Amino acid sequence: MTTIARRARRGRPLSPGWIGLGFVLPCFLLFLMFRFGPAIAGVLLSFANYTVGGNLEWKGLLNYQRLVADPGFLNALRVTLVYTLISVPLTIVAATGLALLTRRAFRGARLYRSIFFLPVVTSLILAGVVFTWIFSSGGPWSTVLSAFGFPVTDWLESGTFALPAVALVGVWTRFGYGVLIILARLQEVPRELEEAAVVDGAGPWRRFRHVVLPQLRPAVFFLVIIETTFSFQAFDTIYVMTSGGPVDATYSLVFDLYQESFVNFDFGYAGAIGVVLFVLTLVIALIQRATVGRES
């Protein structure tokens, strides 16, 4: 920066390249320091052991060998997958349904859409606090369930139901975003296409099945990727609602990473969990690329 200033003062025209670089520099330095650097360090760390005192010791693949034999980690992997398998399909089905419902310009459509989006801007911590109360025994959830003849239990204290409960909270916090994505895509469906289908004698169902639905594909694919990535990172709600319990029933991958690093201070081992998370995300993205790429 000082050389640029000096050259400018001397009045010699700066080479345009330097100016561009100058504008990018603050941003790029921040990225080097707080993104690229830590990302590389994160991968390297997974092959080492790091103590709070600052000692680094190479471990090779030892952390990974420990991972595959660690029932805690395997459980976290399973919890994360089950969480994803519950929340992603439900989120997408709810989003698609509500987008189709409020797609048409009728009075109030906008209001409904804004209400559906409200949970997306609500903090996950607040959602966690409220849903802890909703799911507790005697709370609204068990009241509704008992009205249908199901036994009254505190879902968050049940080994079977705690995970579906936090996954449902995940759906509540995310479906509004899906509504928006599907709606944006629906606006792109040319009205002429539907009008032509009407002329050809297609009823509402066939119009939906053969004209609208095929057009939704890219948006749904996009949502699957985004929501899966999101589900892999489930943490905030789990932290306030169950702390991974009861008996590790909601102990997700990121919760595992948090515990191993910032509670047990086993940084290298936690780094390996982070790398697994990275690989999972990458695989999902590659699958999306392959499938969508083949279609177009």
Next chain:
Amino acid sequence: MSVVDTINGLTRPSAGRRTTATRDPFAPRGVAKVLTHLIAAVCALVTMFPLYAMVILSLRRPGAVEFPASLVPWDLSVESFGLIFATPEVWRWMANTLVYALVSVVLILLISAMAGYAFAKRRFRGREVMFWSLVSMLMVPYQVTLIPLFILVARSGGVDTYWGLILPGLANVQAVFLMRQFIMGIPDDLIEAARIDGCGDWRIFARIVLPLCRPILATLGIFVFLWHWNDFLWPLLVGQDPAMRTLTTGIASLQAEQIPLSQVFAGSVVAFVPIFLAYLVGQRYITDNAVAVGIKG
């Protein structure tokens, strides 16, 4: 088609307004209309229920949230709010959250607008490599970088400091990407004309590009504010001293301390009101652009 292309494909300008502007021949009528309203209204009520419960329970007398707690809006009291606001720490959490969110907004907007200008309108060596390596960071989950980031900040004495809280979050990929996309749409002629008139790059940036960027700056500003206001994990790690908590980590600590639920809910309402107001005021901004800004809540 990459995720980035998909985002682009989904965000043609004003895509959200077309059907409402012109008459829709397929708009529901008669029974279909009543049914649509009915289903949508039920879904909206279910969606709102947790937020309604939060507000009503915060207005119960402390210790009166035992089950079955009444959710009917009478016999309300602001006692729990009185107790929450009587806690000096809560004021500190609010101040921390405001500092965290507002300083981040200002700095992220400035830094990413500068970078966006250079990436969109200047040629320099390594431009493409730099830009796409930034965007590639979208693929790396935050949690991979989290541990080294924390070690870095902790070892440089950043725990329980504002810079430790704010600085790492300034490297924001989405912000740079959006700024570049927007500035690419500004005509080159405008910039060339200014240059011929003798404007330097900084003046072109500050006097021409930045004012034209007002819509995207407002949008991005709202989103950055929301992200930081709601952020949890990083403030949890950096704010170890109770005085350095933000509202989210503070409320999580209240919840863990077993204080009366009505107070926890009062604190939640305090944290939620600014978000709700921002959403009411900037609703169209937020929903029309959430598609482009994408993830993170």
